[in-house]
Amino acid sequence: MSGAKMVVQALIDQGVDTVFGYPGGAVLPIYDEIFLQNSIKHFLVRHEQGAVHAAEAYARSTGKPGVVLVTSGPGATNAVTGLTDALMDSIPLVVLTGQVPTFMIGSDAFQEADTVGITRPCTKHNWLVKDTDALAHTLHTAFHVACSGRPGPVLVDIPKDVQFANGTYEGPAKIKSHYQPQLKGDLDAITALVEAMETARKPILYTGGGVINSGPVASQLLRELVEATNFPITSTLMGLGCYPGNGDNWLGMLGMHGLYEANMAMHDCDLMINIGARFDDRITGRLDAFSPGSTKAHIDIDASSINKVIHVDIPILGDVAHVLEDMLKVWKARGRKTNSKALKTWWAEIDGWRKIRCLDYAADSKVIKPQYALERLEALTKDHDRYITTEVGQHQMWAAQYMTFNDPNRWMTSGGLGTMGYGVPASIGAQVAHPGSLVINVAGEASWLMNMQEMGTAMQYGLPVKQFILNNERLGMVRQWQELLHGERYSQSWSESLPDFVKLAEAFGAKGILCSDPADLDEAIMQMLAYDGPVIFDCLVEKHENCFPMIPSGKAHNEMLLGDAAIKGAIDASGSVLV
Amino acid sequence: MNALNITKGTSSKSAYNLRSGHADLNERHTLAVLVANEPGVLARVIGLFSGRGYNIESLTVAEVDHEGHTSRITIVTSGTPQIIEQIKAQLGRIIPVYDVHDLTVEGPSVERELSLFKVSGKGEKRVEALRLADVFRANVVDSTLDSFTFEVVGSPEKIDAFADLMRPLGLAEMARTGVAALSRG
CATH class of the missing domain: 3.40.50.970 (Thiamin diphosphate (ThDP)-binding fold, Pyr/PP domains)
Structure with a gap:
């Protein structure tokens, strides 16, 4: 089987039916194979960056990996912004790039770029395939790496002669990869978290994109957890939708432009349970004033996210859905306890913050706000x-x-x-x-x-x-x-x-x-x-409207700006270096 | 609506300025990183260090298991305890990295480095250089009428000490391999 045909076959075997791409000299053999089949629908974009973002949204809205096919050189470099975007937001993508023939690599050939070199820091992993016999295995491994653990974009660079040459195809079933991230969380740590939940007076669930990446079961378990414990819940920008925005326990998004009640609750809580979020600087504000009195637990599938910015007391390495399942099991087995009396006071405090109505704005009958x-x-x-x-x-x-x-x-x-x-x-x-x-x-x-x-x-x-x-x-x-x-x-x-x-x-x-x-x-x-x-x-719309509420850079969660009055002087000079 | 709780000039810390906030002293750690011997793996490791602003004091790499296509990268790095933990976690995230060992915390280990010194001089200085080389158990691997090339194997500190002694005696050139290290026992 030719390398080009292997690409199409591997995509089919991986269950791919949609590819976003743009043809060019170094991928013509693959485009020829796409022409000759009907299983995969190719969407022709107008710019390679568009292909990658389209694939990202395809992935985010389906839970399946997004697939991109572009040519060498400018095709690959145009994809770089999309790859970086997907890496930052943990979106599974498989990006296939054409490359000049292996015997021309390094000769500054037409439309040659060091694609694996350029994309090394903006992919989860990448490969240059120099041998058609290794192509199928690499492609299947690429899907495995993109979708396992913390998802991310991967790139496979395929020289044109590798596409033309014949080799042996192998199916996805035979792939064995040493990359097998840990899914189950440590039970002792989970038990420690449950113990903290039982006595917490001011708990908060701080959720993020990891819940969504973990799949629909994670969102379902999260809802069950919130309902059973009556804990308040907030989420990062990336996690919106993991808990219903019309749910009773929803405090709204947190962070720089998050809701007042969410940020105040983060600041004043005594137990913060971070589920699949990463203490991003748009979330934490000033670090030495970040939720100073709380015990912090962090559930994350990526060990490098834990203790990266904020020291946590209860780190739990694992997949959100697996850990939530165990958390609920342990919590139920120990008698479904919460500190309900203190929770009631906590909710009263939160309701007081809600009364600020931080999203109110001055209405206008002449101009659209x-x-x-x-x-x-x-x-x-x-x-x-x-x-x-x-x-x-x-x-x-x-x-x-x-x-x-x-x-x-x-x-x-x-x-x-x-x-x-x-x-x-x-x-x-x-x-x-x-x-x-x-x-x-x-x-x-x-x-x-x-x-x-x-x-x-x-x-x-x-x-x-x-x-x-x-x-x-x-x-x-x-x-x-x-x-x-x-x-x-x-x-x-x-x-x-x-x-x-x-x-x-x-x-x-x-x-x-x-x-x-x-x-x-x-x-x-x-x-x-x-x-x-x-x-x-x-x-x-109104040309000079500002976005509030807002935590000015260098400020803490309880130093939010509301509305557009009295801004001058609120952000001191040290904040101005921050963006 | 009013700005809440804002007092002017309260913040001297920046939300991006994470590291200066930690007053911990830097520690020196030796990491052994076992990797798949595939193209680009060293670039991934080095790119991680440069991209995230970590220090590399020395780095050595060679294939150690030909059958298993495994290479061993020994990295000497320094940073606060939090940064060291980050480095290990970030290394562990690289797909072709099989294992990361922090030899500094995993019990006793031995560290060795090989170095070559070219020392040129005549007369008393030349004799003195040879005498000191003997004390350091250095081997003479090349000699001319007005130079010696010494090979010194030992800890980085021993090599530093030898270099300090050779400098006034006509040290012309030196080359060091960087540290190779193994845990004891």
Whole structure:
């Protein structure tokens, strides 16, 4: 079997039916094999970065690995941002790149790049395959590595002569890899955590993307745990949906733009149970003031995440679903105890923080407030079978704050890397995976422009993605930081020479909708939802709205800013170096 | 709405400035890393150290099991206890890494380094160099009328000491292999 045919066969044997890619000289033999079969559907993107983000959203919304096929040189280098994004957010991807023939490697051949060298730090692992006989084994191992343990992107670089040559194919069943991450948590540590849970006066569950990566069972067990213990629960940006946003115990997202009640509860708790999160700096704020009085437990499948930033008292290495299952077992066997009297007081305290109503904003009857736009989008779409993607910036934080996620795998956003340009291709990946569902990309106009070429992909495949652009003609988050930290000197943070988005939509063959009056908003959104095809919705919003609440850099969880008054001087000079 | 609890100038720590917050003293650790002998594995290890800002004091690598395609990388590094733990965990995360041993904490171990010294001089200095070499149990592996090349094997400290002695006696060049280490028993 030729190497090129092996690639297609290995994908089929791995259960892959969808590939995002872009052809080029060094992958032509593989594209030839794709032409000759019907099992795998290939989606032609407009830029390789788009292919990787689309595959990421495909992976996040299905739980299956995303697969990308691109050519050598520029094809591979264009994929680098997507690979880094997937590595930061632990998204399983298998990226296949063509390479110049083995005998030309190192000669600065046309479209040659040291792909494995360039992508070594931005993949979980990568391989250059120099022998067709090793190709099948490498491909199956690649899927195993991408999906096991803490998931991540892997890359297989395949020189053109290896694609042409014949070799022996082997199926996935024969693959044995020494890479076998530990799934079960240590029972003694789990018992120690359960003991702490039984007496905790102010417990909180701090959950993250690890719950979603662990699969639907993990989310189910988490819900069972919350219901049984009545503990309050918060989540990172990446974990939204692992516990229902309309659940009673939900405090909302935590962190820099998290909810007041969530951050205050994190600061004041006496037992913090971190489930699949990683104490990111957007979460912790000032480290020496991070939840000073709490016992901290950390469940993570990646040993390097434990004690990386925050010292924890009860480390548990394992898969979230496996550990939660054991936790529930041990807790039930020991008599289902919680300190219910103290919990009641704790909830009363939390309810006091909730009364601050930190998401309130000044309403306006003439200009659409971005918060209002998302409140209306939420109200009019919450009953739909819905997937939300975002770009990066203020709109992303507002979407996280004002939209509700009741199930895992419904929210696709670039968290760790913060990649502007993620949302358009991500909406395409999610729509490919869920053709009958409503997929909305909540965007800012600046981010949206970064990968808008992918509207061509949406048109080609009839993907009815809705691009909901909160257009403030600004790089809103940059503008906000310049207002707060740089003396209102708005260096390069406005969007000059914007296109007419309605005409742009029409140029692509999509529908364009412009809305600038709050009174017209509902009808315009309904129009967007009713249209059977891609829509670019240009929602002109207040230009100078800031995103609150906010923990200024260098501050603690209990030093949040609310609203947009009295900001000046709140962030001292030391915070200005932080972003 | 008002800003809550914000007092000006309260924060001197930065959320990115993690390491200076820990006042622990740096420790020197010798790590033995067993890896699959495949292309790029050394680049992965070195890239981890440079990418995450860890120190490498010395590094040696060679295949130790030809049948099993296994190489042994010995790394001498330094950092706070927390950083050392991070280094071990990050090394363990590299797919072709089979095992990471911290020889500094896993009980007694022996460390050896091989070094070559070219010392040129004449007369009394030349005699003195040879006399000291004898004290250090150095071998003369090459000699000309006005130079010696010594081979010294021992702990890094012994080699440092020998270099200090040779410097005034005409040390022209030296080469060191870096530390190889094994646990005892």
